[in-house]
Structures are given as C-alpha cells and as structure tokens.
Amino acid sequence: MNEPDPEVDDDGGSPACFAHLLCPECAAVPEDDATVCWRCGTDLPQRRER
Numbered sequence: 001m002n003e004p005d006p007e008v009d010d011d012g013g014s015p016a017c018f019a020h021l022l023c024p025e026c027a028a029v030p031e032d033d034a035t036v037c038w039r040c041g042t043d044l045p046q047r048r049e050r
C-alpha cells in the first residue's frame, strides 16, 4: 500500500480518497458513473466492481 504523501497539505481541499477518482490526464473530477472524462474524454477506470 502506498502511504499518503506527507508533503501534501490538505487544508480544506478535496479529500484524499478522491485522488484515485480523478482523471489521470487533466485531474478533473469525473461525474458519478462516468466512464470517460467530461473534460478531456479520457477513458476512466471503472469504479464499479462486479
């Protein structure tokens, strides 16, 4: 498991648990159930587990 970056200051920003949900290309926050980024169209990893 990766440890959280101690140099990242979370002062009222986005919760760290959202980090893996961000678009890998533009860091936009994808909408619920989105499979592609609304901003750049990058294919997003499926969050749902079968």
Ligand SMILES: [Zn+2]
Binding pocket: 023, 024, 025, 026, 027, 028, 037, 038, 039, 040, 041, 042
């Ligand atoms: Zn994007």
